[in-house]
Amino acid sequence: MKVGQIMSKDPVSIREDDHMTHARQIMRDNLMRGLPVLDGEQRVVGILNDQDILNIKSSKSNVTVRGYVREYPAITPDTDILEAAKQLLDAKQHRAPVIASTGDRSLVGIVSEVDILRNIEPTKRSPKTVGEIMTTGVRTAYPDESIAKLWSNMLEWDYTGIPVVSHKGQAMGIVTRSDIIRSGYIRTASSNTQGSSTGDSPKVEKVMSTPLYSVSPDTSVSEAIQTVLERNIGRISVTNDNKLVGIVDRYDLLKACLKGTGFQ
Known part of the structure; x- marks a missing residue:
């Protein structure tokens, strides 16, 4: 099964020059743990997670998202969901942006641990309990x-x-x-x-x-x-x-x- 079959389309995102306080509000309103970050040309540059939000103490701040952007796995709609799972685990991320292709970093969706867990099962070699x-x-x-x-x-x-x-x-x-x-x-x-x-x-x-x-x-x-x-x-x-x-x-x-x- 491919990521394109299970990903969420039209995800909420934020621009890298937006304020972190705005990002915090978006994540709070949408109950999100990860927020894709786009540049001025609408290309994915990384992801912002709730750990980053914890670093913002004030209700009013001029600090922008740019300084908190984290690297993201290169997951496309054609990525196998098991490969996507491995990439999430390796990156220690709960969700990741899905880009159109490795050459086109346009945001087309988002995939999470939950999406993958809904569509896979333990193997014969998996721990039993x-x-x-x-x-x-x-x-x-x-x-x-x-x-x-x-x-x-x-x-x-x-x-x-x-x-x-x-x-x-x-x-x-x-x-x-x-x-x-x-x-x-x-x-x-x-x-x-x-x-x-x-x-x-x-x-x-x-x-x-x-x-x-x-x-x-x-x-x-x-x-x-x-x-x-x-x-x-x-x-x-x-x-x-x-x-x-x-x-x-x-x-x-x-x-x-x-x-x-x-x-x-």
Whole structure:
């Protein structure tokens, strides 16, 4: 199957000379994690992701997108979806612009991990259970911690989502970068990470998503993929007797599906 068969057409984009505050608003309004960046001739020059948005502290800034543009995989409509998956994994990107051809960098679509996961299945050589691919020793947050502290940890650890547990270790929910950006607390959190007290910062319980969708370590990779797709979530917690023992994200699931394909 080719990328042209699964990509989203007419994607939202931004120009490299637009302000980052404008890009932040577009990503917030459209619930996006990646935004294609075009030059003055409407050619793709890169992609802007939510990690870049985190670096903008002010609600008013003259900083432009140009300085934050990241390289992107050269994916065209004729690229095989398994090759596209490998390129996304190698680039550590959740989505990528689709260009008309390697010689014509016009934007014709966008392809994401979700698009690919909907159209592939684990192979005979893929890991069978979530327990084989999950990340253990997961860093967590408490519901009564400040959002400023959580935000600082997200930046330091380069995490896109952090599970929330009770002080007894019971799984409760999860907070993602998108949750904080959509909540409007991003400026408060960002200013507090610049040296101000975190005492007045809202608490994590104000923005965490509940219920926490979870699976057990012996859940099949196929079932985990279906859960992630049906719930439209980027990661799923792995619990045992409601105790958090690991986490699996779309990156892990995509990587598992490439096992034995020649593209891993």
